[in-house]
Amino acid sequence: MSDPQNPSDPTWRPADGPAVEPPAAPAAPAAPPVYTQPPAYNEPPAAAAPPAYTQPAPTYGATQQGYPAAPPSAYGSPATAAIPGKTLGIVAFVLSFFTGLIALILGIVALVQSKKAGHKNGWAVAAIIISSVLMVIGIIVTIVWITYAVGLANQVMVNCGTGGSGFVEVWGQQVPCSEIDTNTR
Template sequence: MTDPQNPAEPTPPGAQPAPPAYSPQPTPPVYSPQPTAPPAYGAAPTYPQPYASAPPPAYGPPATDTVPGRTMGIVAFILSFFIQLVALILGIVALVQSRKAGQKNGFAVAAIIISAVLLVVGIIVGIFVIIAVSAAAGFATDALAACQAVGFTGTVTVHGVTVDCSTINP
């Protein structure tokens, strides 16, 4: 075997051959289309197609509301915690729209149930608040009248409650 660096000298046995010297790689040839023969007289020229086909759309078609009334049902569900009467009306309208299309609308049903329950609870609480406020106002009126009778001095008993008339400012 011969040394690739110096082909005149043989390589001793068992020795590693020296790596080849660096030689720059030739630059790859620049692509240039091969000239074609001109078309025959009267024949239509042929041109290469620049693109195979149009690229596919980046996104699908816009999403549509597949269940009529679904968006209104979601809005009614959210409003059922804050504005019960509006939510009840919207929930009923959304449910009717969905039923006409033969679809189910869980948000509309939940909005109807939640808003109806909270509306009833709100009415009951409102009644109790009105009773409590009117009772307190009646007690205050009675206490004021009793203190006026004694000249705002001393204490009086009104509906079983002792009131100090000196703390009431007429």
């Protein structure tokens, strides 16, 4: 006869009766239901979370495929780092035709910035040269005009000073003092 507490035989038999199946082991408890917050009024229901990505285990001896190569750039050459002072050199070049002193200062600043970074800056050099040349030409023209105006004023004062009836040479032509208004308004 077998022991009812430790049966060695899957079927158990009481001393005075037929064979009885032992009671089944209790099943694992089911997972409790997951409750979520209902959506607010007029909100669409929340989308289900995407399944988690699992990477298959590597198979040794076989080659694994990596990520594909990056596509080539869409247009033009690849972007390079900006050269310090290049934009300032272009601005100085444009200004060198209009404002000489400002363009000269900006050109020098742009050239120094580029030299410190170890780059050449042709725009800044051109701005320095053009603004310097135009400033020298402007100074010469100004001196010539002032000299001419002072000489003309001197002629008027000498020849037409006190009721004079002489002539004054203006642009290579003799002009009588009577046509020149010595009284400025």
